Amino acid sequence: MSESDRAIGRSPAPDDTIAFLRSGYLYGTRRFRDLATDAYDARLGGIGGVVMYGRDAASVFYGGDRFSRERAIPTSVQHLLQDEGSVQTLEGPAHEHRKSMFMRMLDEPNVDRLVDEFDREWAKVRAEHAGQTVPLYDVGNLVLTRTALAWAGVPAGTVDDRELAGRLAAMVDAASAVGPVNWIARARRRRAEAWAAHLIADVRAGHIETASHTAIRTIADAGDHHDAPLPEEVAAVEVLNLLRPIVAISRFLVFAVHAMHTHPAWRARLDDDPEAAGRFANEVRRFYPFFPVISGTVRRSFEWRERRFEPGDRAILDLYATNHDRRIWEEPRRFLPERFEAWDGDPNTLVPQGGGAAATGHRCPGEAATIALTARFARLAASRPFEVPEQDLRISLRHIPALPMDRMRIAMRK
Numbered sequence: 001m002s003e004s005d006r007a008i009g010r011s012p013a014p015d016d017t018i019a020f021l022r023s024g025y026l027y028g029t030r031r032f033r034d035l036a037t038d039a040y041d042a043r044l045g046g047i048g049g050v051v052m053y054g055r056d057a058a059s060v061f062y063g064g065d066r067f068s069r070e071r072a073i074p075t076s077v078q079h080l081l082q083d084e085g086s087v088q089t090l091e092g093p094a095h096e097h098r099k100s101m102f103m104r105m106l107d108e109p110n111v112d113r114l115v116d117e118f119d120r121e122w123a124k125v126r127a128e129h130a131g132q133t134v135p136l137y138d139v140g141n142l143v144l145t146r147t148a149l150a151w152a153g154v155p156a157g158t159v160d161d162r163e164l165a166g167r168l169a170a171m172v173d174a175a176s177a178v179g180p181v182n183w184i185a186r187a188r189r190r191r192a193e194a195w196a197a198h199l200i201a202d203v204r205a206g207h208i209e210t211a212s213h214t215a216i217r218t219i220a221d222a223g224d225h226h227d228a229p230l231p232e233e234v235a236a237v238e239v240l241n242l243l244r245p246i247v248a249i250s251r252f253l254v255f256a257v258h259a260m261h262t263h264p265a266w267r268a269r270l271d272d273d274p275e276a277a278g279r280f281a282n283e284v285r286r287f288y289p290f291f292p293v294i295s296g297t298v299r300r301s302f303e304w305r306e307r308r309f310e311p312g313d314r315a316i317l318d319l320y321a322t323n324h325d326r327r328i329w330e331e332p333r334r335f336l337p338e339r340f341e342a343w344d345g346d347p348n349t350l351v352p353q354g355g356g357a358a359a360t361g362h363r364c365p366g367e368a369a370t371i372a373l374t375a376r377f378a379r380l381a382a383s384r385p386f387e388v389p390e391q392d393l394r395i396s397l398r399h400i401p402a403l404p405m406d407r408m409r410i411a412m413r414k
Helices: 017-035 055-064 075-081 092-104 109-130 136-152 162-175 180-205 215-221 233-249 249-260 265-273 277-289 319-325 337-341 367-382
Strands: 041-044 048-053 133-135 292-297 302-305 307-309 316-320 407-410
Touching: 017 041, 017 316, 017 319, 041 337, 048 055, 055 316, 055 319, 092 215, 092 233, 092 407, 109 136, 109 367, 133 136, 136 162, 136 215, 136 233, 136 249, 136 407, 162 233, 180 215, 180 233, 215 233, 233 249, 233 367, 249 277, 249 367, 265 277, 265 367, 277 319, 277 337, 277 367, 292 319, 316 319
Parallel strands: 048 316
Antiparallel strands: 041 048, 133 407, 292 316, 302 307
16 A cells, blocks of 8 residues: 555544653654554544644645644643744745745855854853863753854843743743643743843844844844734744744754764764765754654645545644654664765655745744754764763653753763
């Protein structure tokens, strides 16, 4: 049976919420295996939808403007990662217009500037922690926060960078949490939004001078698709939607060191071959767990797998299962960066940050920045600026988002 001929199955459970919480990233993979299908009906959080994975599923999910992100994820997650009025919550011309702003801010020259800033900030933080053993995840959050602020044009001294690093990281760390952990993270986000709103107001009023090419100036001057200025609170949300994903790359820096430590032969390859770093970064993104799934609601009727999907229906694309799909990736449970020497670049196969086209769809506009920063850090790490002491390197796939147990402690060289 071909991929496109498989029937849509049905989960045997009345509600799969407990199964999802127990299995984490492997929830969908286990159901797909047990049901012998790549798409099935299930209820999660009391809401029904089709859970699916693979190239065909990603093509349907991201192609043809079929799905909307509006009301597609729980409020607790949306308020931490997106919030009202942000680019991710828009559709149609409004989304295309706002997305084009992010694509300009994250084009190749700007990504090159971002990597240069990262080099400078990494050197500073490395010197600050010389001779110390520290969690790379925490150090990465700080380095990337400082990098993002300097690159975006935020003047030094206008924000406590350590405090902001904690707030931005908490938005990602607590996204899957419920109750007090999520509430605290949302309160920290509101304080970050208040800072960003003041920043936008000061830029617009001329109290803060920024160059015309900077991201902060771009957001402050931006209008909506009707050329009306963005409301201050919406512009503030977009500031965080620029800074937070850059800081979230800290997880990939951790995973890059984890991969290098558990596959030490790659240290020499990265040191000898600059082009190997890009393949290494992509395999880190494919192999390691980032976000497990993405949800969408149907915008307009369509048919798939002999099923009629109507407006308001929900679908959940399993990103982790797609990145480990045996129909796409040979030996998907092995870390093999060399697989990307022959990769055809299909945007619906490597989907840690979404599928489809970044310019017009909901694929993350910062994907090129993620690859560039992860590749750059991999080359820096290959030169042994630190050692990896004995620690618990296990990564629980039940915890979302995942990290090594000891947050990848590193001993900085003096």
